[in-house]
Amino acid sequence: MKHAYDPNSGAFNGICISPSPAQVAAWEAQGLTVVDGPPLDRELYNYLGGALSTKVEVTLSPDQTNIEADGVDEALVTVSVAGEAPPASIELLVAGTAETVTLTNGEGHLTPISAETPCTVEVTLSDTITYRGEPVEIEAKDNG
Amino acid sequence: MSDQRIQYDEGMVGANHPTKSDTLNRLMLVEHNNDGTHDISTATLGHLCGLEASRKDSDEFYLEPGEVDIGGASYTATAQLTKQVSGLSADTWYYIYATAPSGDLTAGDISYSSTAPSFSGSKVGWYNGEDRCVGVFKSDGSSNILPFYCTGGWFFYGTLEDGVFLDTSSPASSKTAVAVGAPNLGRLAVLIHYYCSPAASREIAFDNGDSSADLSSNKYYRFEDIGGASEVALLTDASQQVNYRAQNNPSVTLCLRGFKLPAGMTA
Numbered sequence: 001m002k003h004a005y006d007p008n009s010g011a012f013n014g015i016c017i018s019p020s021p022a023q024v025a026a027w028e029a030q031g032l033t034v035v036d037g038p039p040l041d042r043e044l045y046n047y048l049g050g051a052l053s054t055k056v057e058v059t060l061s062p063d064q065t066n067i068e069a070d071g072v073d074e075a076l077v078t079v080s081v082a083g084e085a086p087p088a089s090i091e092l093l094v095a096g097t098a099e100t101v102t103l104t105n106g107e108g109h110l111t112p113i114s115a116e117t118p119c120t121v122e123v124t125l126s127d128t129i130t131y132r133g134e135p136v137e138i139e140a141k142d143n144g
Numbered sequence: 145m146s147d148q149r150i151q152y153d154e155g156m157v158g159a160n161h162p163t164k165s166d167t168l169n170r171l172m173l174v175e176h177n178n179d180g181t182h183d184i185s186t187a188t189l190g191h192l193c194g195l196e197a198s199r200k201d202s203d204e205f206y207l208e209p210g211e212v213d214i215g216g217a218s219y220t221a222t223a224q225l226t227k228q229v230s231g232l233s234a235d236t237w238y239y240i241y242a243t244a245p246s247g248d249l250t251a252g253d254i255s256y257s258s259t260a261p262s263f264s265g266s267k268v269g270w271y272n273g274e275d276r277c278v279g280v281f282k283s284d285g286s287s288n289i290l291p292f293y294c295t296g297g298w299f300f301y302g303t304l305e306d307g308v309f310l311d312t313s314s315p316a317s318s319k320t321a322v323a324v325g326a327p328n329l330g331r332l333a334v335l336i337h338y339y340c341s342p343a344a345s346r347e348i349a350f351d352n353g354d355s356s357a358d359l360s361s362n363k364y365y366r367f368e369d370i371g372g373a374s375e376v377a378l379l380t381d382a383s384q385q386v387n388y389r390a391q392n393n394p395s396v397t398l399c400l401r402g403f404k405l406p407a408g409m410t411a
Contacts, residue, residue, distance in 0.1 A: 001235075004312065004314065011313075013312055013313050013314045014310070014312030014313065014314055014315075015308075015310075015311050015312070016309065016310045016311075016312070016322065017309040017310070017323060017325040018309070018325065019310075019322065020320065020321040020322060020323065020385060022320040022321055023310075023316060023320050023321070023322055026314075026315075026316035026317070026318070026320050027312075027314060027316075030314050032314060038285065039235060039285055041305075042311055
């Protein structure tokens with residue numbers, strides 16, 4: 001089993017059960033480092049610092065996923081970062097716009113999300129190499 | 145075989161003459177027993193029917209009732225057999241062997257080994273020494289039997305993810321051989337499940353393991369503007385490799401869904 005990772009970003013770019021020399025060469029031609037490794041789900045790992053590590057789990061918990069599109073009704077998303085030494089902050093993408101969330105003991109909140117017109121606001125991780133977590137969607141509707 | 149009829153210049157000699165060969169019965173005895181019944185072992189050399197393997201649990205597998213020729217004689221398992229395993233290595237293919245019993249086949253006549261069989265032309269089957277290979281299974285990272293079943297001459301993983309052999313966000317952009325992770329049984333017909341991340345102008349192409357093509361032509365298994373999952377049937381080379389290439393960097397996951405058990409290992 002071979003792993004391929006980007007030595008610059010630490011991204012875990014590939015895993016192959018028994019790569020041919022051509023597959024290894026294809027990876028190396030893209031600037032990746034190829035090493036031996038165990039079978040695993042690469043979506044859960046990274047190679048930050050050149051070492052295989054599990055991604056830090058982030059949980060996004062909105063208090064509601066449906067809001068009135070009136071500019072008043074709000075969804076408050078709690079951000080929880082796992083681990084014994086969580087960072088002081090984490091960047092998320094709210095409808096594609098970056099927002100930094102200050103964390104205390106791994107917990108924090110996004111700016112309350114509201115909308116004046118019907119839309120769907122997606123909240124995702126900005127750094128998917130270090131962290132892993134499911135995105136959430138806040139749907140704003142005009143219920144008359 | 146030469147002409148077995150009594151010739152004009154031969155004497156007619158029956159069975160059990162103390163010094164002369166039996167010429168009267170010689171012709172009839174070709175593929176027949178002394179009582180006139182058919183010699184089943186000769187007529188069915190290499191025969192295998194049933195005995196399909198499947199996983200029972202983490203350390204047991206089943207073999208269905210069936211019949212198999214081992215070394216020129218036929219043996220029957222009249223009921224489903226359950227075989228306990230132990231001491232497996234992790235992430236390893238194991239080959240299921242049947243040893244010729246004195247009567248019917250039982251679980252005690254079934255063994256398993258990581259040593260691959262080879263095809264015997266004289267015995268018309270896959271053998272390791274005198275033991276005939278009737279199936280395969282694979283262990284997981286914890287040395288447990290991976291979920292699997294065999295049906296219609298095909299081996300299938302019970303869980304799609306167990307067959308992943310390539311998962312990358314940096315696929316090769318020119319024709320590249322990749323091993324599918326099948327057991328060492330020569331060229332195999334395989335069913336590949338592939339997933340590509342969606343985006344316009346992305347494509348993935350496949351071809352058989354012995355293909356000399358560069359996969360740029362539409363003649364090959366080429367899927368353009370793709371996104372999502374599908375399956376393709378291919379033939380590996382003798383090292384269980386197929387060829388692929390991807391354009392415009394989709395994330396690609398290739399899984400071995402299953403493979404056709406080779407001739408001599410299936411009915």
